[in-house]
Amino acid sequence: MRKKKWITNKAKLRKALAIPALVLGIAASPVVGQVEGGELVLAQSANPPSLDAMTSSSETARNINMNIYEPLVAIDENVNPIPMLAKSIEPSEDLLTYVFPLRQGVLFHNGKEMTAEDVKASLERYREVGATRGMLDKVKEIEITGDYEVTFHMSEATPTFIEGFSSPRAPAVIIPAEEAAKPANEIEIIGTGPFKFVEFVPDDHVTLEKFADYVPNEDFDGPTGFGGKKTAYLDSAVYRIIPEAGARIAALEAGEVQWADQIPVPAAKRMSADENLNVYEARQWAFMTFIMNWNLPPTDDVNFRRAVLYAIEPEEVMAIATEGFYDLNHGWQYPGRTYNAGDIGKEIYESAHIDKAKEFLAMSDYDGEEFLILTDPNYAEHSRAAVVLAEQLKPIGINAVVKQLDWATVLKIRLTDEGWNGWTLMQGLEPFLGPYGIAAKMRGDQTHMRGTADVFEESYNRLITGKTVEDRQKAFAEIQTAIYDLVPQIKIGDVGRMQAGSARLKGFKPFRAPRLNDIWLED
Amino acid sequence: MTAEAGVPDISATRAWVARLKLGLGTAARHRSIQVGGVLFGFIVLLAIFADLIAPFDPNKNNFRALLSAPDAVNIFGTDAFGRDILSRVIHGTRLSLLVGLLVVVATGILGVIVGTFTGYVRWLDGPVMRVMDGLMAFPGILLAIALAAVLGPSVSNAALALTITFTPRTARIVRGSVLVLREMPYVEAAKACGASHARIVLKHILPNALPPLIVQLTFVFSVSILAEAVLSFMGVGPPPPTPSLGNIIAEGRSYIQEAPWVALMPGIAIAMTVLGLNIIGDGLRDTLDPRLRNL
Structure with a gap:
């Protein structure tokens, strides 16, 4: 349900890339009754190896990082690439150049506005430390072509480039240029996402809080995949590290956490009969x-x-x-x-x-x-x-x-x-x-x-x-x-994967990482 | 034991040994020791003949019988691999007893050596016992976990870690006995007769220091079994698929509501083993400690 066309020569590109037609559904249709505020406690099995999103392809890191950081290009609910911090994606006819006009007014968690300089610095850093830096192998040069525009010059035409570039596996996220100058795992955790980092106590928890100055992508009507127009309803979220599945289940059933990952199948079968819980199944x-x-x-x-x-x-x-x-x-x-x-x-x-x-x-x-x-x-x-x-x-x-x-x-x-x-x-x-x-x-x-x-x-x-x-x-x-x-x-x-959440948790839809935006806790 | 002034009663040593034999003989007739012995003996037999008694290969998976409730075929049910829990508990008991035995033997030898030297050689007492105090001040399980983490999870490393943990306590008990015994008149008499230090220690002191040591070692045995279970439960015991009572419980904790037998059966086995040992230990203490014997 997008408002605007984001690929300028989309028809040509689609033909060239054979990207399936976009399915324009969004993850959560506009719903009345969202409740603002509250703290969501999530249980996952292991520490994030790193909160430097570029450097880790681990699921336990992605669960957290995808709510803190954003890339130029994300994936939608149907795994198609969509612009996130980019305003649009403009490939040349020969696919040797991609122009990315940037959204203006996007703020980092430190209050600074994102510009082309941050984008170039971030992606140059990704070439050095990115866990899937091979996705940029065909990018010969990243050129700043305006305060809010970067241009990729490719070494050869790569029809699948944008699909690879949108991967959230170890996402090519945008961070402030001054942070991008730092080595792997030595940055301040600063992104542009709807939640900002508060603290990480290894083996215990990671806390995020709502980024009040978050600038949503108004080119979309609602959230989709890891992109679209995101809205944060929760005040904060705490990821508790609970390695043992039985303890995660007990915490969920006791109301200490409102969402838990990796639920054993026998327990999921039992829990599905509990009206206070929702079991989510991903085959x-x-x-x-x-x-x-x-x-x-x-x-x-x-x-x-x-x-x-x-x-x-x-x-x-x-x-x-x-x-x-x-x-x-x-x-x-x-x-x-x-x-x-x-x-x-x-x-x-x-x-x-x-x-x-x-x-x-x-x-x-x-x-x-x-x-x-x-x-x-x-x-x-x-x-x-x-x-x-x-x-x-x-x-x-x-x-x-x-x-x-x-x-x-x-x-x-x-x-x-x-x-x-x-x-x-x-x-x-x-x-x-x-x-x-x-x-x-x-x-x-x-x-x-x-x-x-x-x-x-x-x-x-x-x-x-x-x-x-x-x-x-x-x-x-x-x-x-x-x-x-x-x-x-x-x-x-x-x-397959089983997840479970409290019936109080509304708007949640399983995806490759729990999305904190557009979900809320009912009283 | 009495001695006229200036006339040492050397026969006192023999009297102590005789008392020990008498004590052990009495112990065999002690009700607690009989009950504990039957309980613990049954478990020891299970462990020794595990290969003959266990109805199935403890590591044999069966994906068509995952988490089956106890029935006529799998008397204790099956685990998340479809393995027979009875067979795993029997083999796990063997491993627990093996660890306990290794720790008892190693702790006994080291404890006797350290305790005897520190008790008998005065200048060694201070420095060595301060090291032992340092080890005792460190939480035992934490030390065991740290050692197992550094050396890697295995049966021998778990036994080593527990030996280091329990040796200071055993050494302290032996040292205490030696400190008392070396002042005994019959030891003085042996010295006066020109007996060597080795002879005095081996013939006159150590035999008399045995009763409290035996009681202590039953305690070490039962605590080692518990500690091994804790280490295995925490994942620093023997690696999978080797069955140990602790790791069977750990595997079962995720299914405590859906398949409680997975954790319950090895838990009962641990309880029976430790209970048997503790009852034996209590009985031994009653019979070997002269202050308690006549109570």
């Missing part, structure tokens, strides 16, 4: 994946990795890891999505092939050393999957050992070549955003698997520069083929 929340470290024996050996792939029985892993809330899916895109690559890998995936697994193991250099499965208890799905995987690998002769550490430590270790061979990870945003996030983590210097192969780099380039959907589908099919051949990651299945 295609994430991919359950098993990531291989390519730089440490024995997983540096492709035949060993293939042995692991063929030994896995996905149904058992998924049923236990998700408490029964799952779908079996071999694909690296959800069924029915544009870039779903069909049956590639399906035969390998559907069940364990023990003889084949033993064959590959025999062909490898494996000599009985420990196969370290890195996992964490903060996401119970991760640890349960790790335990089941270890038990499935032992019968073929793999000395699988579960290495369970807290989430923050796991995130540090997995960025090193030592101390882990396999890592259980739910990837939520990557598949949610389409093929680019998945493909991006297989190439470049920021791969999950600590290495890469030429086929991933080449296919990724064809994926993001392909001129037609068919070209890009073909490129993604090549990537899925290579995944089942070289085994950088193993797809285990699709995971």
Whole structure:
């Protein structure tokens, strides 16, 4: 329900980018009866690794950061890119230039007005510290072309650039230029969002409060996705860190918190009968994946990795890891999505092939050393999957050992070549955003698997520069083929997510992070 | 024990040993020790023969029987992996007892060495006991968690952490006994007869310091089992899928309303084990402490 056209040559761009027509629905229709004020207490399982939004792709950070910061381009409710701090997006005919006129009068939480200088500084910083800085690889230069305008000069036409740029995974948010000069994780937490940072007490809570001078985007009638016209009704929000699911549920049922994430399925079934609570169910929340470290024996050996792939029985892993809330899916895109690559890998995936697994193991250099499965208890799905995987690998002769550490430590270790061979990870945003996030983590210097192969780099380039959907589908099919051949990651299945909230909480709609805007607490 | 002035009663040592034997014999007939012994003995047998007794592989997953209520097949029900809780509790008990035993043995040896030296060698007493005091001042579980966090979660590291925690208390008890015993006339007599320090300590002092040590070690045993359960509950015990009573409870706490048996059954096992040990400890104290024996 937008008021104004935001892409000046939208028809041409749509044709070029093959972006699906915008579905102009908004997240929350205008409703009467919103209640101003009050404090919302949310419960999540782990600390945010960082509140420097650019540097973290962690869900626990995004849950908070998406309410503090805003990017130039956000996603709407249907995962289409929309201008947020940009007034519009104006690509050239040859897609070698993008002009971003900026909204005027937007204030940072420190009271300073946002200008083109802040935008350029922020995005230059993102090139250095951004957790998904590969999204700016094709941007040759960011030029200030006015007090309220920046222009991107591209090194080559990249039809999918705006889709990638709008990703909230580790969002390319805009912060004051003076903060942008600081190294990763050393900034003052200052954004332009409807809530501002108050305090972070690790292992206890993060507090935000309403930013009274927030400037909503009047180009929209209401909120949509992570963008649109946002309105803050709450005075403040407190994110309590409660690692244990039973404690989160108890806190919700006792009224100490009004929203809780990661509700165990058995509890969600019970809670759905409680009229004081609302249970929110998201079926295609994430991919359950098993990531291989390519730089440490024995997983540096492709035949060993293939042995692991063929030994896995996905149904058992998924049923236990998700408490029964799952779908079996071999694909690296959800069924029915544009870039779903069909049956590639399906035969390998559907069940364990023990003889084949033993064959590959025999062909490898494996000599009985420990196969370290890195996992964490903060996401119970991760640890349960790790335990089941270890038990499935032992019968073929793999000395699988579960290495369970807290989430923050796991995130540090997995960025090193030592101390882990396999890592259980739910990837939520990557598949949610389409093929680019998945493909991006297989190439470049920021791969999950600590290495890469030429086929991933080449296919990724064809994926993001392909001129037609068919070209890009073909490129993604090549990537899925290579995944089942070289085994950088193993797809285990699709995971659902249960959340729950107090019946007093109104206007809430599940999305990739809880949005504090346009929700309120009834008396 | 009496001694005429200038005539040391060397037979007193033998009398103490005889009293200890008598005490242990009396202990065997003590009602508390009998009750505790049956309870604890049953659990020890379960632990020793866990592989034969447990009806299923404790790590065998069954995704078709997640969180099944107790029934004829799975008497204690199943957990969130579909694993048989009875089998996990039996194997978890073995691990708990193993940790307890390791801690008792290590604490006993270290406590005796430190306590004897500090009690017998006067100049060592001050500095060593101040170190022990420092360790005692540090919260035991916190120290154990810190050590397990640094060294990594495993059975041996949990035992090491608990040994460090409990050694100072044991050493202090042994030291107290040695301080008293070294002034005893029969020790003076042994010295007068030219006995070496090693002989005096090994033959005359240590045997007499045993009764309070035995009582203390039963306490260490039961507290170690509890502490191991706490460490495992907090995730710094043995890594999954190794069953320990603490980590089974930890896994069950998310389902306390929907599947209470997951946490309840290992909780009962811990309670029975510790209760058995405590009853034995009380009985031993009653029989070995002469001040309580005639009450």
